[in-house]
Amino acid sequence: MKSFGETLRELRVAQQLGLRETAGKVSISPAYLSRIERGMERPPRPNVIKDLAKVLAADPDVLFRLSSATDPDVVDYLHEQPDALSLLRYIKDEGFSQAQIQELRRAAQSIRSAAR
Numbered sequence: 861m862k863s864f865g866e867t868l869r870e871l872r873v874a875q876q877l878g879l880r881e882t883a884g885k886v887s888i889s890p891a892y893l894s895r896i897e898r899g900m901e902r903p904p905r906p907n908v909i910k911d912l913a914k915v916l917a918a919d920p921d922v923l924f925r926l927s928s929a930t931d932p933d934v935v936d937y938l939h940e941q942p943d944a945l946s947l948l949r950y951i952k953d954e955g956f957s958q959a960q961i962q963e964l965r966r967a968a969q970s971i972r973s974a975a976r
Contacts, residue, residue, distance in 0.1 A: 864926040869897040871916040886911040903927030 883890040895901040913920035
């Protein structure tokens with residue numbers, strides 16, 4: 861698996877964005893972004909990761925997984941919805957497989973669609 865920095869650079873290049881342009885769009889210095897991409901800095905704060913995902917048209921969850929950080933919106937939601945946290949813990953404790961998690965997600969989408 862590629863590192864956070866390598867993935868970030870690939871996404872930036874794929875969007876045909878320069879280092880300075882990308883750094884400016886997320887309000888960080890080009891030198892800092894360069895160090896992140898080269899693995900000389902730890903991944904940035906969660907709000908910068910979210911901004912980078914938006915600028916680079918990337919899935920923020922992928923960047924969060926690579927950074928070992930957690931999206932603060934998800935953390936806030938889990939604090940506001942204790943049943944969601946309980947469900948997540950159940951899924952973890954029971955060792956749900958990737959296929960079972962995908963099935964659970966499809967079921968949740970079906971429930972949500974039926975409620976509309």
